[in-house]
Amino acid sequence: MSYDPWSAAFVADPYPVFERLRAERPVFFDEATGQWVVSRYADVDALLRDRRLGRSYLHAGTHEEFGQRPEPDFLKPFWDLVRAGMLDVEPPTHTRLRRLVSKAFTARMVEGLRPMVRGLAEELAAGLVARGGGDLLAELAEPLPVTVIAEMLGVPAEDRGLLRPWSADICGMYELNPPDEVQRRAVRAANEFSDYLRGLARARAAEPRDDLISALARVADEGDRLTEDELIGTCVLLLNAGHEATVNATGNGWWTLFRNPGELARLRADHGLVPTAVEELMRYDGPAPMFERWVLEDVEVGGVAIPRGQEIALQFASANRDPEVFDDPDRLDLARDPNPHISFGLGIHYCLGAPLARIEMAESLGAILRAAPDLRLVEEPRWKPGYILRGLESLKVEV
Template sequence: MVFDPNDPAFLSDPYPVFADLRQRAPVHWHDSLGLAVAVSHAACFEVLRDRSAGRIWTDKTPVSAFPAFNLLHRNSLLESEPPRHTRLRRLISAAFGRGHTARLRPWIRSVAGEMADGLAAAIAADESADLLTHLAAPLPVEVIAELLGVPAADRPRLQPWSNSIVKMYEYGLPPEGAAVAERAAGEFVDYLRALAAARSREPGDDLISDLVAVRDGTDRLSDDELVGTAVLLLMAGHEATVNVIGNGVLALLRHREQWDRLVADPALLPTAVEELIRFDAPLQLFERTATEATSVAGHELAAGDRIAALLGAAARDPAVFDEPDRLDIGRSPNPHLGFGAGIHYCVGAPLARVEIAAALEALVTRLPGLRLAEEPVRRDEFVIRGLRTLPVTA
């Protein structure tokens, strides 16, 4: 075994292990995961770009126990390959291209500012507060809810649904966790079907309305494809963004000179966002399956073999990044793979960048003296890397 994804020491800081693996070879076989893992930037980029390695969805079994979870993924842009992927991306991009990021940008900055003020008030009342609770977790949910047009009264349901469903992507999930994920998926599917039906009757300026209406000639998204798209946006948009903000603020507070640098010069926000995505990747592993015999960095794959890009390892590759273990909010260029590469490059990347920048701007301008109140608690999961708590004071 090249690493133990359940080892608390590894989960705390996987990067020295990744560095050792990179020095030995760009690709390694991992017995317990049952797949090859690419650890160099070049090998990970090859995994993400190689058209002989695709996203091939295999239903969670027993199929009868996971109807909703499987429905979401059978109809997901992320889990499809051309020609279906080409069709889905064309339709979804057309809906996204109707100005949603520009429409939401000032609103996101306003909401982030209000949440930072709430964090400041909580700190003033109790000497410290959890940054995840007050800003990092609720902001992405509010943004996705506003994007989709979810009514305010229903928004508290989104985060628990997302948190439950994404547990299914970890290795070794116990049966009770899988049952909770399926229940959440079923509830979310039912909710989105009802919301899409309402928007078809009374369209708004939200993305669900645009996904209902989008056409390419006579082609349109099916009801299942629309639901799969909306759930993908919530899970990817929420989980990745909350963890970039959490991991990123922690990195800034532990590298105080970089926090102070951003406080002094908020014009560094665009490069700071990219550096925080690179420095402590919120998604550590992205899996592909060989559709035909191929090779990655000299590692041979037969059709059906699986291989994963370890994005956290790619992000610390000294062949690409000078002093990769150093946090540098002015780093440029910064060719991280945090949003993927190739045909599966994240369609929501522009919106995610706006959210992260808004959160950082609100914090450095309203709470310039922010610091850790005590050691944060990290989630005991490998694929999705994040924190359970981030106690801060000012």
């Protein structure tokens, strides 16, 4: 098997391919994707911090100057929404947005959510047990983060069912070469989600409440504030990044535990391992195996020259299994320490929501361990076709 992010077999288990690539072709150009594939930890680590690369190139040149086709007009609402947030922009815009958002999305605020997250996780785990089992993804992994984000933002309970479909449709655009139908669904979701949040933001501006939308509307730094579009783009980013990744991390994590019964038994015997278990599960089979960067100035990676205008595919999944950094990297060790995995990224684009993701994963893991100490897998799950957002279709369990 070779590097093929569209292959079901590769998506299910890319690690043997990465082992060969790290040894034989750590930096190579892949014709099918049009990207330079980088697989060693040291290279991925360095490039994530290298300001000669960016999530976007539009601050440095036009599509044509970077050898890319202009974006179709019908995609404008999608890109307007996404680029109003901080994920796909670069300094100085990124620096300004992150500074403002960080004033509202503080570590203290996130830690203050822990009791709510724990209570919700325990409620969902109890429901799963009462039903004798079911789909762990649909019944716990999905409702937990979307409810947490909705509570945090201040989305009314009656509207929360709208969020998951919007998030899924928007995130479809992050896969490699999404088909036209997926792109049009993403535009429709972007329009609907944007209109909804605009109404909510204006309501909160008129009557502020104790929620993140109100806090983002109030936040200021030396007279600088988020525009309404930036506030909306930030809220969409928080939902999409915090929801899709956490759902997949939870499913991938439990599938990993079921495949490693010795480590699962160890965790069941010692719940104190939960914090390091979360880190190890993120390293071992994380939900975001690859992130892309554009080359803004000529770079050399592992002795290979990569010119301006090229796109680099940074393989987080491969870096997290690099034996130069991790002892016995293909072995799951829930007490692994140190564990410098890069599943949350590095550099200026390090995941702002990492503390919340860690809380959600730890509390859901703990709640299931307490409520269903004998949780069993019913059938081997299937992977969804996407590679960029890598997760399971379902995870059927019984208690």
